[in-house]
Amino acid sequence: xxxxxxxxxxxxxxxxxxxxxxxxxxxxxxxxxxxxxxxxxxxxxxxxxxxxxxxxxxxxxxxxxxxxxxxxxxxxxxxxxxxxxxxxxxxxxxxxxxxxxxxxxxxxxxxxxxxxxxxxxxxxxxxxxxxxxxxxxxxxxxxxxxxxxxxxxxxxxxxxxxxxxxxxxxxxxxxxxxxxxxxxxxxxxxxxxxxxxxxxxxxxxxxxxxxxxxxxxxxxx
Amino acid sequence: xxxxxxxxxxxxxxxxxxxxxxxxxxxxxxxxxxxxxxxxxxxxxxxxxxxxxxxxxxxxxxxxxxxxxxxxxxxxxxxxxxxxxxx
Numbered sequence: 687x688x689x690x691x692x693x694x695x696x697x698x699x700x701x702x703x704x705x706x707x708x709x710x711x712x713x714x715x716x717x718x719x720x721x722x723x724x725x726x727x728x729x730x731x732x733x734x735x736x737x738x739x740x741x742x743x744x745x746x747x748x749x750x751x752x753x754x755x756x757x758x759x760x761x762x763x764x765x766x767x768x769x770x771x772x773x774x775x776x777x778x779x780x781x782x783x784x785x786x787x788x789x790x791x792x793x794x795x796x797x798x799x800x801x802x803x804x805x806x807x808x809x810x811x812x813x814x815x816x817x818x819x820x821x822x823x824x825x826x827x828x829x830x831x832x833x834x835x836x837x838x839x840x841x842x843x844x845x846x847x848x849x850x851x852x853x854x855x856x857x858x859x860x861x862x863x864x865x866x867x868x869x870x871x872x873x874x875x876x877x878x879x880x881x882x883x884x885x886x887x888x889x890x891x892x893x894x895x896x897x898x899x900x901x902x903x904x905x906x907x
Numbered sequence: 908x909x910x911x912x913x914x915x916x917x918x919x920x921x922x923x924x925x926x927x928x929x930x931x932x933x934x935x936x937x938x939x940x941x942x943x944x945x946x947x948x949x950x951x952x953x954x955x956x957x958x959x960x961x962x963x964x965x966x967x968x969x970x971x972x973x974x975x976x977x978x979x980x981x982x983x984x985x986x987x988x989x990x991x992x993x994x
Contacts, residue, residue, distance in 0.1 A: 745972055
């Protein structure tokens, strides 16, 4: 599996993502600067890491979503490559229109930084095949703008099509339907606020994120 | 030419920051505030020849997220907000 991690100015989970990918797939990902207009040939997985691209100025993810590399990320998504956006990466995917809805300020206004229980709602995606549907896992969150909002029609469609992949077991940030992660129509683009890359090795204290990367590896080979 | 872009949350979109400001105003014992909504004011200093359509494209492409926000363009503002208040 050939993977790439996109690095934006202000990304701070890019190296954690690289370590997780290397740990699970045995191959280090290529680190791709946001000014690039093309991705290296044959990339199977593009990861948009967490962090605070452009200092969260204007809106979280807004400027990163318009950076040169995003055209190539969009093309990769269109040809069926897997795209994984974690935290700020999820915000970037919604701002880029690759996923519906928007991530707004947490309803409590507080930055939320803790381990949270999540329910795996759909284990039929390339990202979640190593989980059981309905299983509860624990993954850390660390965000200020994780309050997922979309209009009723979009929410209904996401629910009806099984595209809500992860749901908070308890209210965490005010998200509509307690949505923590969604996939696009094709199922190859996942955006989620929790950080699976922070739960992949024993030193992290939790391993529940590891299976997400194992699932991707299994799906792609 | 100065052009102002006002970006506001659409009706019905929850505004936690507006709510916090409202709460703080109540804490300061200001009465009669029914609701508070927070938005953004973006001032653009434009060269001659930039059309309204260009500014609208800027709004749609970057300045506002039309999933959750509305925008309003105000042309020809020549004074700063402070200046207007003083005048």
